[in-house]
Amino acid sequence: MATREQRLKFMAEALDMAEEALQTSEVPVGCVFVHSGKVVGRGRNETNETKNGTRHAEIVAIDRMLASGFQLEDFQQTDLYVTVEPCIMCASALRQIKIRSVVYGCGNDRFGGCDSVLNVNTDEGLDGTPYPAEGGFYKDEAILMLRKFYVRENTNAPQPRKKANRVLKTGDLDIESSS
Amino acid sequence: MSSTSFEITRIPTPDEQRALTTETVYTTTISPQKTSQLLSFIAKHLPKLTGIEHVKRVRKTSTFLQVILCQTSAITEEELLRILKDSEWTLGEICQVPDTPPITADQFSKWKDVWPVAFRPPAQNRVEITEEERKYIAGQILRSEQEGVVMCQPKTHAVVASATAQDHPLRHAAMCCIGKVADLELARNDSLVPAKRMHDEPSDTAGYLCEGLDVFAITEPCVMCCMALVHSRIGRLFFINAASGGGISYYGMHARKGLNHHFSVFQCSMPEKSDA
Numbered sequence: 415m416a417t418r419e420q421r422l423k424f425m426a427e428a429l430d431m432a433e434e435a436l437q438t439s440e441v442p443v444g445c446v447f448v449h450s451g452k453v454v455g456r457g458r459n460e461t462n463e464t465k466n467g468t469r470h471a472e473i474v475a476i477d478r479m480l481a482s483g484f485q486l487e488d489f490q491q492t493d494l495y496v497t498v499e500p501c502i503m504c505a506s507a508l509r510q511i512k513i514r515s516v517v518y519g520c521g522n523d524r525f526g527g528c529d530s531v532l533n534v535n536t537d538e539g540l541d542g543t544p545y546p547a548e549g550g551f552y553k554d555e556a557i558l559m560l561r562k563f564y565v566r567e568n569t570n571a572p573q574p575r576k577k578a579n580r581v582l583k584t585g586d587l588d589i590e591s592s593s
Numbered sequence: 594m595s596s597t598s599f600e601i602t603r604i605p606t607p608d609e610q611r612a613l614t615t616e617t618v619y620t621t622t623i624s625p626q627k628t629s630q631l632l633s634f635i636a637k638h639l640p641k642l643t644g645i646e647h648v649k650r651v652r653k654t655s656t657f658l659q660v661i662l663c664q665t666s667a668i669t670e671e672e673l674l675r676i677l678k679d680s681e682w683t684l685g686e687i688c689q690v691p692d693t694p695p696i697t698a699d700q701f702s703k704w705k706d707v708w709p710v711a712f713r714p715p716a717q718n719r720v721e722i723t724e725e726e727r728k729y730i731a732g733q734i735l736r737s738e739q740e741g742v743v744m745c746q747p748k749t750h751a752v753v754a755s756a757t758a759q760d761h762p763l764r765h766a767a768m769c770c771i772g773k774v775a776d777l778e779l780a781r782n783d784s785l786v787p788a789k790r791m792h793d794e795p796s797d798t799a800g801y802l803c804e805g806l807d808v809f810a811i812t813e814p815c816v817m818c819c820m821a822l823v824h825s826r827i828g829r830l831f832f833i834n835a836a837s838g839g840g841i842s843y844y845g846m847h848a849r850k851g852l853n854h855h856f857s858v859f860q861c862s863m864p865e866k867s868d869a
Contacts (some may be wrong), residue, residue, distance in 0.1 A: 464775055464779070465775040465778045465779055465782075465802055466771060466772055466775035466802075467771070467802075467803075467821070467824035467825045467826075468768060468771055468772070468821045468824060468825070473763065476763060477761075477763070480761065480762075486762055501820060501824075502816065502817075502820040502823075502846070503816075503817050503818075503820035503821050503823075503824060504817075505816075506815060506816035506817035506820065506840075507763050507817045510762055510763065510815075510817065511762050511763070524851075524852075524853055525820070525824075525852070525853075527820070531849075531851045531852065532844060534816055537843075539837065539838060539843070540816060540838045540843065541815055541816075541838050
């Protein structure tokens, strides 16, 4: 079992992936898969670029890993670090590939499948293998990333909604905002 | 005309399948002439009813009226007695009332025996499949048997995409079909000048490209696939075989409180060629 310090180190790498998503106007969620203390896969949201609402960070990373020769059975000794609690779809996907455990940043009140809306990771009688999931690692950083996305004016939109008067709220987060 | 045995049954939502649950209220018993006096006393001195707007305030018996004073969750019995002390009203029975509104006739018939309630069935209870649609649905189910998951435009009945599962742990047929719809959209956008793009939406609303589509499958989609259908904003799902670990059977994911999109689900029998 990784120490809290090790977990935060991997979560920082997941946040880097979320930052990359933010830079390309994707909902900023990022993840890394860790096997034997090493990052063996990375992903970030690609739903806008692909016009496919299922291209979440976790699914993208799993696809790339399998395509580049990572063995399906090795997920059983692999842990996922993801900035936002996996949605119900991803929570089920992770169960079906038999992930060992999931560490996440902030919860996902709208879609969360590892506590917030459903408990896909632990409920009995579903496909795959149940797994533990624990949140709260760089939670505020993950939330701040999402808020930066949602205050942004969308320049690609044909009729941009007025977001100019939105302000980035950070008072409730225990971190400094750099932008 | 249609003597076939092709059946289409709408799968109830979790709310429609909900069993009766109750909360408790303080009541008092009065003669009918006193009603308006009591109601104005209640309005002035007692906490409003919250979250049980479907519950009727008054229950009639052959000789008297039983009236809800307030919810037991709102104030303690001691507080209530103190408020009633200088009035002409007395505390009667503590009664159970249904804590959610009935949305099916069956629920209404059970709920109202506990305490009188209003019944306003929501619009999606009245979905009807027309004879023309039955043929279309039968035809697409038969297609699904050959081609995997099929997605169609409900108005024109045109097939948008179909896909079978691939040899990959996550590429189930529904996931692949959603991917095909996305690829078709990307290809179409590339071939159009920007000003004419059909779906040139704000980028934070992308991923809704299956919005309103009818989805046909032989087997109920798993939890992952059902959530993918929620994310993709489909309109209706039709399948033949339910699955115990499926997203509809296990979680009622088509109409779950807390999820931001709901869709209708129909379980069908296997159609004959003559049904299509």
